[in-house]
Amino acid sequence: MILLAKRTSLLRGWRRWLAAFMAGSVGALAMPPFGFLPALVVSLVPAIWLLDGTTGAGASRWAPLKTAAFLGWFWGFGYFVAGLWWLGAAFLVEADQFAWAMPFGVLGLPALLAFFPAFGFALARLLWLPDARRILAFTFALTIAEWLRGHLFTGFPWNSPGMALGQNLWLMQSASLVGLYGLTFLSLCIGAAPAVLLTGRSTRARWTAPALAAAALVGLAGFGFWRVPAEASATVPDVRLRIMQPNLPQDAKFNPRNRDAIMRRYLSLSARPNQNGAAPTHIIWPESAFPFLLHRDAGSLAQIAALLEPGSVLVTGAARMDEPLPGEAVGKFYNAIQVIDDRGTILGSYDKVHLVPFGEFVPKLFDALIRAVGLRQFVHIPGGFEPAESRMALAIPGLPPVAATICYEAIFPGEIVGDGPRPNLILNVTNDAWFGETPGPYQHFAQARLRAVEEGLPLVRAANTGISAVVDPFGRIVERAPLSVETIIDATLPVAEPDSLYSKWGKFSLTVTLVICLMLLVVRRGQHSTFP
Numbered sequence: 263m264i265l266l267a268k269r270t271s272l273l274r275g276w277r278r279w280l281a282a283f284m285a286g287s288v289g290a291l292a293m294p295p296f297g298f299l300p301a302l303v304v305s306l307v308p309a310i311w312l313l314d315g316t317t318g319a320g321a322s323r324w325a326p327l328k329t330a331a332f333l334g335w336f337w338g339f340g341y342f343v344a345g346l347w348w349l350g351a352a353f354l355v356e357a358d359q360f361a362w363a364m365p366f367g368v369l370g371l372p373a374l375l376a377f378f379p380a381f382g383f384a385l386a387r388l389l390w391l392p393d394a395r396r397i398l399a400f401t402f403a404l405t406i407a408e409w410l411r412g413h414l415f416t417g418f419p420w421n422s423p424g425m426a427l428g429q430n431l432w433l434m435q436s437a438s439l440v441g442l443y444g445l446t447f448l449s450l451c452i453g454a455a456p457a458v459l460l461t462g463r464s465t466r467a468r469w470t471a472p473a474l475a476a477a478a479l480v481g482l483a484g485f486g487f488w489r490v491p492a493e494a495s496a497t498v499p500d501v502r503l504r505i506m507q508p509n510l511p512q513d514a515k516f517n518p519r520n521r522d523a524i525m526r527r528y529l530s531l532s533a534r535p536n537q538n539g540a541a542p543t544h545i546i547w548p549e550s551a552f553p554f555l556l557h558r559d560a561g562s563l564a565q566i567a568a569l570l571e572p573g574s575v576l577v578t579g580a581a582r583m584d585e586p587l588p589g590e591a592v593g594k595f596y597n598a599i600q601v602i603d604d605r606g607t608i609l610g611s612y613d614k615v616h617l618v619p620f621g622e623f624v625p626k627l628f629d630a631l632i633r634a635v636g637l638r639q640f641v642h643i644p645g646g647f648e649p650a651e652s653r654m655a656l657a658i659p660g661l662p663p664v665a666a667t668i669c670y671e672a673i674f675p676g677e678i679v680g681d682g683p684r685p686n687l688i689l690n691v692t693n694d695a696w697f698g699e700t701p702g703p704y705q706h707f708a709q710a711r712l713r714a715v716e717e718g719l720p721l722v723r724a725a726n727t728g729i730s731a732v733v734d735p736f737g738r739i740v741e742r743a744p745l746s747v748e749t750i751i752d753a754t755l756p757v758a759e760p761d762s763l764y765s766k767w768g769k770f771s772l773t774v775t776l777v778i779c780l781m782l783l784v785v786r787r788g789q790h791s792t793f794p
Contacts, residue, residue, distance in 0.1 A: 267460035270308055271315035279336045286340030292426040293345050295704035302426045302453035310457035327384045334383025338376030345421045348700030382407030389783050394458050394471040401450040402779045408446050423449045428712045432486025434737050437715045438762040442675040443772050452479055495734040495756035504542035506531050507730040509748040521553050529569055536752055541571045543660050548726040549579035549693040556580040557608055567606035576602045579691040594648040599666050601658050610657055612666035613650035622647045653680025662686030672710035686758040688719045693726040699746050711737055718759035735759040
């Protein structure tokens, strides 16, 4: 077995890059919907051994860093291709216009995202040490790379390694202390530690790090077992939710010719009798529910008013348009959530802040090029959507203050709660019909669920094709609709928990962890300037 570590570190040429790619690919099995935690070990341990083999790579002092960066790129490319291949399904919704671009989504985005682990591997090699502390170097560097991936160029923290721990009910509870990036640090430490079993110079050197990793994993599970109460969460009085999951195909959803059929389907589903007898107080429809501007359609608003019981409200995703400014043909469009009462009056709106690049808007850098070749973004909105300037709590009659999120806004840790008083509920409306029955919707739901644990807030989620759900502040699924099923969910609303440690000090805790880690790496580093 020791020969396995040595042979891996001695790989050169295409075999080295192939090994890195394959190791990264295996890591995707630790992500939803598979959640196979040992896959993270199988992915990270060879990465450590491959980095061991970069010592003395080439005559230049920078050659090892360059080799490490290439290793990181191939490892990341494998990880992202295996974990994000389902993005290609979106290019087949309007295949006549976008199928040709499918390789750019399936391979191009992973190729770009792979530069983040490339940076992480290079930074790890810069801090490399000839003992178990190289596990810390690797963890420190990859955590920084993941934080950068979640923030630079609008950010995309999808399938961060922390999600390997963020799916299990007990293991995910530590997110209430350290958030997604803290879980990423822990996942990388635990997953990479077994590498020293076959490379340590003594029994103690071989077993200390893996034993600490095993103890950390048991400790995380123990904390989760202690934190999750045995009884169900208390519920908010006099709130009866109905979440409508219409399961509309994406190619039908945005076709204006289907507007009447879509409206009939929504109304029919929402009007189904409640087995408990009591009418819902809040009906929730998913993102971009209509192929028209609801706030400008008096007939549809009247139909909604007829649906609602006195005192009840509808909360729905809907595109909206501002009034045009003088000299403009159309106003600015927003991807919004709108609140409508039993008189058909729109009481308030939340406009999406964090838009999807190329899906909802075209970055200015690429706008002229895309228009020159006759292309457009996926959403049929002239000029794309405009982002809201700030995130504010949404006021919905009968509900506590709401942290509204639309689509992938729910994947960004630390961005759920905006300005103003702390909300007591996370509302997420989304449309994952773009991605069919692939891992994509499962991954999206898992990340939204983790936000509930981080913030100590219940999650109410309405998704066109699924996964719609109600989740309590501990991440327990109260109600859930299957993927690709037309259905409704009738549920009560769990009560929020007090502020979590992460909601107060999350960014500070990650900074402290990384600073301590760096201090452990640089202490007496002069004695170990070269890895043998």
